Amino acid sequence: MTTLWHDPGMRASMTINGYKQSHMPLVYLGNETNLKENRDFLKKYHKLRAEKPEIPTSEPSSSSPSTPPTNQTNISESNTSSSGKSKTTVAIVVSLVIIALIAVAAFFVVRFIINKRSNNDNITETALIV
Structure with a gap:
């Protein structure tokens, strides 16, 4: 049985006669779902989302690859042109x-x-x- 979370409006789960018909795979219906795998996946996902992105510094670090200086000038030129337009x-x-x-x-x-x-x-x- 689907929920409104899966199908808002329940349009896809109705047949011509009006009977509910599942259009979701069994994994989403909970029959063959491995709860531990899903929980681990969600924990990893939330951990990745919670990590703050690295703040770019002027000095290249050993762990991050260095970018060519041409890209930096192109970026600054585009910022200048956009500020001029604004x-x-x-x-x-x-x-x-x-x-x-x-x-x-x-x-x-x-x-x-x-x-x-x-x-x-x-x-x-x-x-x-x-």
């Missing part, structure tokens, strides 16, 4: 934001000026009426 992108975004802010400010200033002129006209009209 700087260009930031400059474009900042300039677009500044232009948008100027446009919004200009809209409100023009609107304020138009409202101020129309208010002055209303005051003179009321003065003439009285």
